[in-house]
Structure formats: C-alpha cells, structure tokens
Amino acid sequence: MNHESPELTLDLGAFSLTFNLSTVLMLVITAVVVFLIAFIATRNLKLKPTGMQNFMEWVMDFVKGIIKSNMDWKTGGRFHILGITLIMFIAVANLLGLPFSGIVINDQLWWKSPTADPTVTLTLASMVTVLATWYGIKLQGSKHYFGTFFQPMSFMFPLKIIEEFANTLTLGLRLYGNIYAGEILLGLLAGLAGSGVVGFVGAIIPTMAWQGFSIFIGFIQAFIFTMLTMVYLSHKVSADH
Amino acid sequence: MNLDYLVLGSDGHFNGGDVLATLVIFLILMFLLKKFAWGPLMGVMQQREELVKSEIDAAENARKESAKLLEEQKSLLKDARTEAQTIVESAKKQGELQRDEIITAARAEANRLKESAVREIETEKEKAIAAVRAEVVSLSVLAASKVLEKEISEEDNSALIKETIAKAGEAK
Numbered sequence: 306m307n308h309e310s311p312e313l314t315l316d317l318g319a320f321s322l323t324f325n326l327s328t329v330l331m332l333v334i335t336a337v338v339v340f341l342i343a344f345i346a347t348r349n350l351k352l353k354p355t356g357m358q359n360f361m362e363w364v365m366d367f368v369k370g371i372i373k374s375n376m377d378w379k380t381g382g383r384f385h386i387l388g389i390t391l392i393m394f395i396a397v398a399n400l401l402g403l404p405f406s407g408i409v410i411n412d413q414l415w416w417k418s419p420t421a422d423p424t425v426t427l428t429l430a431s432m433v434t435v436l437a438t439w440y441g442i443k444l445q446g447s448k449h450y451f452g453t454f455f456q457p458m459s460f461m462f463p464l465k466i467i468e469e470f471a472n473t474l475t476l477g478l479r480l481y482g483n484i485y486a487g488e489i490l491l492g493l494l495a496g497l498a499g500s501g502v503v504g505f506v507g508a509i510i511p512t513m514a515w516q517g518f519s520i521f522i523g524f525i526q527a528f529i530f531t532m533l534t535m536v537y538l539s540h541k542v543s544a545d546h
Numbered sequence: 547m548n549l550d551y552l553v554l555g556s557d558g559h560f561n562g563g564d565v566l567a568t569l570v571i572f573l574i575l576m577f578l579l580k581k582f583a584w585g586p587l588m589g590v591m592q593q594r595e596e597l598v599k600s601e602i603d604a605a606e607n608a609r610k611e612s613a614k615l616l617e618e619q620k621s622l623l624k625d626a627r628t629e630a631q632t633i634v635e636s637a638k639k640q641g642e643l644q645r646d647e648i649i650t651a652a653r654a655e656a657n658r659l660k661e662s663a664v665r666e667i668e669t670e671k672e673k674a675i676a677a678v679r680a681e682v683v684s685l686s687v688l689a690a691s692k693v694l695e696k697e698i699s700e701e702d703n704s705a706l707i708k709e710t711i712a713k714a715g716e717a718k
Contacts, residue, residue: 312561313563314563315563322562322563322566323561323563323564324561324563324567325561325563325564328561328567328568329563329564329567329571332567332568332571332572333571335571336571336572336574336575339575340575340578340579340582340583343579343583343584346583347582347584347586347587350586350587350590351590352590352593352594354590358587358590361587365584365588365591385584385588386576386579386580386584387576389579389584390572390579390580393579394575419568424561424564424565425564428564428565428568428569429568429572432569
C-alpha cells in the first residue's frame with residue numbers, strides 16, 4: 306500500500322508549498338459533490354417540503370439537535386452552518402474513497418478519501434480549535450477566557466494546555482485512522498480479488514461486508530466529528546464550563 | 547526494522563499546500579453553501595415557522611370570535627324567545643278582550659232585535675185585531691140591516707154594534 310503521492314512543490318521564494326495533488330483533487334471533488342447535492346436539493350424550495358428538501362431539512366434539524374444538546378441555541382445558532390457543512394463534507398469525503406478506492410496511475414495513488422490524509426483531518430481539527438478559541442475570546446472576553454485555563458485550580462494550567470493539543474490531535478486522528486484503515490483493508494481485499502479466480506471469489510463477500518461497514522463508519526465518523534466540534538465549541542463559549 | 551512508515555510526516559516534509567487547500571476549499575464551500583443552499587433553506591424553514599405561528603394565532607382568534615358569536619346568538623335567541631312569549635301573551639289577552647266585546651255586542655244586538663220583533667208583533671197584532679173588529683162591525687151591520695130591513699143610518703148602526711162588540715170583548 307505504499308504508493309507514491311503525486312506531489313507538486315511550488316517555490317514561492319521565501320518558502321515553498323507542497324501539494325499532494327491527489328488530496329487537492331479529492332477535496333475539490335468532495336466540495337463539488339456536496340455543493341451539487343445541497344444546491345439541487347434546495348432548488349424550488351416550498352413551504353410544504355418534498356423529496357430532497359425534506360432530506361436537507363432533516364440534516365439541518367439533525368445538526369441543530371447536535372448543537373442544542375451541547376449549548377443553548379442562542380449561542381449555538383451561529384455554528385449551525387459550520388456544523389451542516391462539516392457533517393456533509395466529511396460524510397461525502399469518507400464515502401468518496403469507497404467506489405474507486407486505490408486508482409493508481411504510474412504508481413501514484415490518485416483516488417482516495419481526502420479524509421484518509423492526516424493533513425486534511427488535522428487541518429479541519431485545527432480549524433475547529435482555532436474557531437473555538439476565537440469564539441471563546443469573542444464571547445467571554447479575553448480575560449475571562451484565559452482565566453478558564455487556571456480553573457478550577459492554577460496547577461491545572463499545564464493539563465489544560467495539553468488538553469488543547471490532545472483535543473485537536475484526537476479529533477483529527479480519529480477521523481483519519483478510521484477512514485485510512487478502511488481504505489487499507491479495501492485495498493488489500495482488492496489485491497486479493499486481483500490475485501486469481503479463487504481469490505476473486507473469496508474476496509467478494511468480505512469486500513461487500515467491509516464496504517457496507519465503511520459506509521456506516523463514514524457516516525458515524527462525520528457525526529462524531531461534528532458532535533465533538535460542537536462539544537469543544539460549547540466548552541469554550543459557554544460560561545458555565 | 548524500519549518503523550518510520552508508521553510516523554506521520556516521516557518522509558521529512560510538511561504538506562503546507564494541502565493544509566492551505568483544505569482550508570480554502572472548505573471555507574469556499576461553506577460560503578457558497580451558505581449563499582446558495584443553507585441560507586434559502588433556513589429562510590424557508592423560518593418562513594414555515596412563522597406561518598405555523600400565524601396559523602395558530604388565527605385559529606385561536608377564530609375560536610374566540612366564534613365563541614363570542616355563539617354567546618351573542620344565544621342571548622339574541624333568549625331575547626327573541628321572551629319577546630315571542632310576551633307577544634303571544636298580549637295576543638291572548640287581546641283575543642280574550644275582543645271575544646268579550648264581540649259577545650257583549652252580539653248579546654246587545656240580539657236583545658235589540660228581539661225587542662223590535664216583539665214590538666212589531668204587538669203592533670201587528672193590534673192592527674190585525676182592529677181590522678178584524680172593523681170587519682166584524684161592517685158584517686154585523688150588513689147582517690142586521692138585512693135582518694131588520696130597517697132604515698137605520700149606517701153611522702148609528704155601526705156605533706151601536708161597536709159598542710156591543712166592545713162590551714162583548716170586555717166580557718170575554
């Protein structure tokens with residue numbers, strides 16, 4: 306499974322940026338798919354919803370429920386759009402790796418879940434942490450916000466600092482680990498199926514089972530990521546925590 | 547054994563471009579979705595919420611209105627009933643009064659008719675008696691003159707006979 310990544314390095318003088326073109330491609334595809342689903346579902350909006358509008362409203366209410374279980378809607382309402390976008394984006398990203406996982410061109414892996422790349426998941430997790438800190442300072446005032454690092458006792462300060470990093474790391478790595486592991490196993494099963502007639506027959510049932518499980522995992526991880534995002538946000542913005 | 551492949555970023559470089567791409571793509575997606583999908587959808591859901599609220603209010607108002615109207619109708623019905631009762635009662639009273647009047651009038655009329663009839667009968671009777679008397683007198687005169695064959699003036703004779711008859715009448 307150690308394929309090369311199609312990498313491109315841009316030299317910008319003072320620093321250089323390395324792009325994994327496969328990741329960028331899959332991110333764009335994910336974004337386009339999510340946008341198309343949402344865009345098509347919200348054409349022809351009616352007060353009496355039908356078809357896709359029902360689904361989208363269900364997603365919105367679902368995320369609303371997640372937010373409401375963590376904080377009151379007055380503070381949490383501003384994270385609604387973030388939550389819906391996150392859950393849709395991650396769910397689609399997780400599922401994208403399933404159909405053609407492991408398309409390899411010139412020994413370079415092109416098609417995969419973008420969330421099977423730790424850079425992507427850790428970026429999203431860092432974004433959540435930065436947002437949480439930003440809104441914590443904005444809504445509670447910097448004095449009160451930094452004061453919470455010494456609550457309930459000042460010797461907790463190092464632990465609180467570690468907690469920040471631990472939260473970010475676990476949030477990103479949980480998603481990455483689940484999806485990457487799923488793709489590894491799918492890749493191994495695909496290899497088994499390609500090994501011969503016996504292997505092909507033997508691989509059918511495990512592949513189907515694992516694909517089904519991966520679909521489940523994909524949705525569950527999207528839900529967990531959104532849920533934990535809201536948990537971390539509520540820790541920062543709610544005064545009672 | 548080389549375990550480096552288990553370490554993230556072990557190939558010695560940091561994919562800053564991927565970080566940037568992830569952030570930019572995610573934020574653009576969020577912005578576009580807000581503008582084209584979530585915004586309108588939230589608007590519609592908000593609109594529906596308001597519609598439901600206003601419908602509930604309208605239903606509540608209609609309920610109150612109908613209760614008020616019902617109360618009004620009830621009181622109107624009660625008024626109409628009492629009015630009808632008074633009308634019926636007054637009509638009854640009026641009818642009784644009229645009946646009495648008619649009966650008295652009829653009674654008076656009957657009495658009057660009876661009296662006039664009695665009076666007429668009386669006069670007729672007297673007239674008849676007078677006529678019979680006159681007839682009897684003339685017959686008697688005729689008979690007497692035939693019997694006596696005597697020249698007595700008719701006036702004397704009739705006076706005589708009248709007297710006789712009157713006496714006879716009194717004797718009866």
